[in-house]
Every structure is written in structure tokens, then in C-alpha cells.
Amino acid sequence: MxxxxxxxxxxxxxxxARPEVIDAVSQAMRIVGNASAPHAHGRAARNLVSQAREALGLAMGVCAQDIYFTSGGTEGANTAIHSAVSAGCKRLLVSSLDHPASIRAAEDAGVKLEMVPSMRSGILDVAWLKDTLENWDVADGRPFVSTTAANSETGVIQPVEAIIDLVHEHNGLVLVDAVQALGKTSLLVQPDYMCVSAHKIGGPMGIGALYVSPDAPYSAFMQGGGQERRRRAGTINVAGASGFHAALKALQDxxxxxxxxxxxxxxxxxxxxxxxxxxxxxxxxxxxxxxxxxxxxxxxxxxxxxxxxxxxxxxxxxxxxxxxxxxxxxxxxxxxxxxxxxxxxxxxxxxxxxxxxxxxxxxxxxxxxxxxxxxxxxxxxxxxxxxxx
Ligand SMILES: Cc1ncc(COP(=O)(O)O)c(C=O)c1O
Structure with missing residues (x-):
């Protein structure tokens, strides 16, 4: 069959991939030029990337200038955890409902890791989190909490706003993995980090984005050229960003x-x-x-x-x-x-x-x-x- x-x-x-995404990717691939180059070809490519960033800012409910293109949700989650640990977070609280992208990155981070339990309903146990934050040992540095906006298996939407408020009351940092939520539920929240991925909304595979709040610590995951304002080394994926943009434009009720x-x-x-x-x-x-x-x-x-x-x-x-x-x-x-x-x-x-x-x-x-x-x-x-x- x-x-x-x-x-x-x-x-x-x-x-x-949506038909309009395939068109946008193939059109962008006809544009000659490295988006970091200063000449007209480079400017044309950069323009496509900027438009995609603006569209993402609207879809994620954050300032476009604070968004960096990544290879997908996995890189976004890894970068956020790497940034928090590099800034001195010594104890990570990761949702037991998270994707392995966050769980494995946290396991690999070389610091203490605790899994935040879920309730039987599939919602993160915010009372457990509150209790843990109230008894936080300052020697562990700033608290770091990771949660998905919506679980990839059950689809249950998490109380992200309440989690962010709670963690911020304790001067902590929050990563929201919005990979499954983008385009399917509202994302009007202000975490410290938020990752998304294009291929979950009919965009191309291999492109995603990470929002980093201006107040949150950031530590580049990869070293190389100074792309993305020195935050994400590697030649920018212009066709991927264009395809992501086309997928965002096609989102509908x-x-x-x-x-x-x-x-x-x-x-x-x-x-x-x-x-x-x-x-x-x-x-x-x-x-x-x-x-x-x-x-x-x-x-x-x-x-x-x-x-x-x-x-x-x-x-x-x-x-x-x-x-x-x-x-x-x-x-x-x-x-x-x-x-x-x-x-x-x-x-x-x-x-x-x-x-x-x-x-x-x-x-x-x-x-x-x-x-x-x-x-x-x-x-x-x-x-x-x-x-x-
Ligand atoms: C909730 C969640 N986070 C992260 C990822 C990883 O995203 P990517 O495939 O873009 O690396 C996925 C993919 O299934 C996911 O469902």
C-alpha cells in the first residue's frame, strides 16, 4: 500500500510538511547567499531569516530579538540546561512528564537531578514543587525547573503560568518545552527559556528555536562562527527558517x-x-x-x-x-x-x-x-x- x-x-x-512549506523551502534554496554575509545576496537571505524570527516571536508570545534558531527542540532544551548549569545551578528539577530531550540533558549535566512527580491526572505536582522550593538549600545555587507545556503522549496541558510564577518567587529559572504546544494551545507565558520545533507543525525537520529571556544566563553550546549574535554558531539554515515561517503562517483554528x-x-x-x-x-x-x-x-x-x-x-x-x-x-x-x-x-x-x-x-x-x-x-x-x- x-x-x-x-x-x-x-x-x-x-x-x-505542508505544501506551502515545501514551496517556501525550495524557493529559499534558490536564493544564493550566506545570511551572515554583508553583500546583497547575504542581505536577501538574512531578510528571510528575520521575517521568520518575527513570525516566531508572535507565535511564541515573546520578543523576536530574544529568539535563536536551533536544529530543533532537542538542541533548545540541551542549550537551556547547559546555560543554567554553566551559570551555577547545581540542582535541577525536571518534570517526570518531560521529553527525553530535557531528561537526558539533565542526567548528563553532572549536577544533582530530581524528577518532579506527576499527579494521576497527568498534571505536574505543583504542591511538591512548592514544598521543594521552600526548602531549597542556597548552596545548590538558583533553582532550575524544566516542564513541558503539553505532554507529548497524553497531550495534557501543564499549569505553566503557575509553575513560572512559583519558580520566579524563589529566584529560579524555568525552561518550558513548547514543542508539542506550539500552534495547538496558547503560549502567553514568560519563562526564562522556551524551545519549539518546526516539524511538529508541518514545517521542515531539522529547524527549531530557543527563546532566552534577556535576564536569563546563556552559554553557547557550540563554538564556531559568530552567527545569531554569537549565540549559536554554524551557518544559519535559511531554507529551514523560511519553511518554519511558512508553517507558522499556515497555522489555523x-x-x-x-x-x-x-x-x-x-x-x-x-x-x-x-x-x-x-x-x-x-x-x-x-x-x-x-x-x-x-x-x-x-x-x-x-x-x-x-x-x-x-x-x-x-x-x-x-x-x-x-x-x-x-x-x-x-x-x-x-x-x-x-x-x-x-x-x-x-x-x-x-x-x-x-x-x-x-x-x-x-x-x-x-x-x-x-x-x-x-x-x-x-x-x-x-x-x-x-x-x-
Ligand atoms: C515535547 C517534545 N520536546 C522535544 C522534542 C524533540 O524535538 P526535535 O525532534 O525537534 O529535536 C519532541 C519531539 O518529539 C517533543 O515531543
Whole structure:
């Protein structure tokens, strides 16, 4: 089956490049010139980058001049943590709901690391954070706290404003990973660092951005040329920035996506009396659903959906090599409700009612089977690479 006739429900892993993005990238690639060069060719390239930065400033709700282009969300999170540690933060508090981009960077930072617990709802435990900050040892330097704006598996939107206010009351620094939230929920917050990535909104892969507040410490992650006002060495990705700009311009109201997601969940509930939808009671990204059925392994379901032409994800399952392991479900302490793991569907700008109908039809067929064609152990063993989408 060609991928064009398949149903794609994995936008949180990556959203297909929008046609206008492909046009913008190819047009920008026809422009000759290094954006750092002073001549007319360089100025033309620089102009595209500046326009993209302005558009990002509006989308992120921050001053465009405080935004630096990166290679993606991972680089943004790593740079923020590197900056905080270089400035003397000796104890990092990282959300247990964070993406490995932040968790691994913090593990690697060579300072103390504590994971901020999640509540069963999928929301960060702000009371725990408050208590920890109130008992902060000044010898640990300024507190540093990392949180996602919205979890990539459940889509649950975090109380970012309250977290920022709390951390700032204690003279701390906050990184907000807005990679999944950009374009799907409001970002009117003022953290110290905020990272985003183009490929989650139909932009090109390999370009992202980091906002750094003028008051926050910054330490360049890579040494080299003086690009991005000496903050991010390396020739600027003009085509990537143009593609990011085109994706931002194409962002639109996604009320219909929420409707499609809710229709899909209603259809599933009608078929599955024991369905558990993680974070259902909370404010979630309108495109995301993370659910489990107690009697079927997520990898088996994913593989069978794949055979029926539907691409979905098991979230971050398999990252520990164990069937059923999901970072979010584990952090929420609800593994008992997903003994065989969970499935994530994530819709996007090009999703339609016929995708939802196709998914529900495939699901119905699969669940009528008495034996599945792929055993969960085989499926997991085949997935060597860690899944972090
Ligand atoms: C919440 C979150 N943060 C960071 C990343 C990493 O972004 P990138 O792929 O641009 O490095 C992802 C990607 O899945 C993500 O979902």
C-alpha cells in the first residue's frame, strides 16, 4: 500500500510538511547567499531569516530579538540546561512528564537531578514543587525547573503560568518545552527559556528555536562562527527558517481537529467498554488521545493497525525495552490501568472524518481477530531505536 493511501495519525511524532512549506523551502534554496554575509545576496537571505524570527516571536508570545534558531527542540532544551548549569545551578528539577530531550540533558549535566512527580491526572505536582522550593538549600545555587507545556503522549496541558510564577518567587529559572504546544494551545507565558520545533507543525525537520529571556544566563553550546549574535554558531539554515515561517503562517483554528478527536474517542468507547483514556478529565491538546484496553498489547495493536493501513504510535513505549512501558503512564502511576501499554493517536492539519472512520473500521476488524499476527514481544524486540516522538 502506498503511503498516500494510508491513514496518518502520528502528528505528535512529526506532522507532514505542508505544501506551502515545501514551496517556501525550495524557493529559499534558490536564493544564493550566506545570511551572515554583508553583500546583497547575504542581505536577501538574512531578510528571510528575520521575517521568520518575527513570525516566531508572535507565535511564541515573546520578543523576536530574544529568539535563536536551533536544529530543533532537542538542541533548545540541551542549550537551556547547559546555560543554567554553566551559570551555577547545581540542582535541577525536571518534570517526570518531560521529553527525553530535557531528561537526558539533565542526567548528563553532572549536577544533582530530581524528577518532579506527576499527579494521576497527568498534571505536574505543583504542591511538591512548592514544598521543594521552600526548602531549597542556597548552596545548590538558583533553582532550575524544566516542564513541558503539553505532554507529548497524553497531550495534557501543564499549569505553566503557575509553575513560572512559583519558580520566579524563589529566584529560579524555568525552561518550558513548547514543542508539542506550539500552534495547538496558547503560549502567553514568560519563562526564562522556551524551545519549539518546526516539524511538529508541518514545517521542515531539522529547524527549531530557543527563546532566552534577556535576564536569563546563556552559554553557547557550540563554538564556531559568530552567527545569531554569537549565540549559536554554524551557518544559519535559511531554507529551514523560511519553511518554519511558512508553517507558522499556515497555522489555523483547530476546533475541527478537537471534534475529530472527540468523535474518534466516542467511537472507541462504543466498542470498548473498558477503554481508559489518559488525561481525559484534563485540558488536553485538541489533536491527541492516549488510551489503553486492558486485554491487548499496544505493540500488537499498533502492528495490526499498520497492516490495515493506519499509522499510530505507542507513545514512548519500548524505550526501556519493556512491553507496556510508557513514560507518561509510569509517571502518572497508572501502569495498572495499561498493563499492556497504550496507543497514541495524534491528528493534524490534514486529518479528515474519513481518517477517523478508517481508523475505527480498522480497529473493529482487528478486535474481532482471535489471534494477532505479531506477538508483542516480537514487535518490541524489532524496535531497536528508542522512540521519542
Ligand atoms: C515535547 C517534545 N520536546 C522535544 C522534542 C524533540 O524535538 P526535535 O525532534 O525537534 O529535536 C519532541 C519531539 O518529539 C517533543 O515531543
Amino acid at each position: 502506498s503511503t498516500s493511501s494510508r491513514i496518518y495519525l502520528d502528528h505528535n511524532a512529526t506532522s507532514p 483547530i476546533t475541527h481537529i478537537r471534534f475529530l478527536r472527540n468523535t474518534l474517542e466516542a467511537g472507541l468507547k462504543a466498542m470498548e467498554p473498558k477503554l481508559v483514556i489518559f488525561g481525559e478529565e484534563e485540558d488536553r491538546l485538541p489533536n491527541t488521545s492516549f488510551f489503553a484496553v486492558p486485554d491487548a498489547a499496544n505493540n500488537t495493536l499498533m502492528m495490526n493497525l499498520d497492516l490495515h493501513g493506519v499509522s499510530v504510535s505507542t507513545g514512548m513505549a519500548c524505550s526501556s525495552g519493556k512491553v507496556g512501558a510508557s513514560r507518561a503512564v509510569t509517571a502518572m502511576r497508572r501502569s495498572d490501568e495499561a498493563p499492556k501499554g497504550a496507543i497514541r493517536i495524534s491528528l493534524g492539519y490534514d486529518s479528515t472524518q474519513s481518517d477517523v472512520d478508517g481508523f475505527l473500521g480498522a480497529w473493529a476488524k482487528i478486535r474481532k481477530l482471535t489471534s494477532f499476527v505479531v506477538s508483542p514481544d516480537d514487535a518490541c524486540a524489532n524496535i531497536q531505536e528508542e522512540k521519542v516522538g
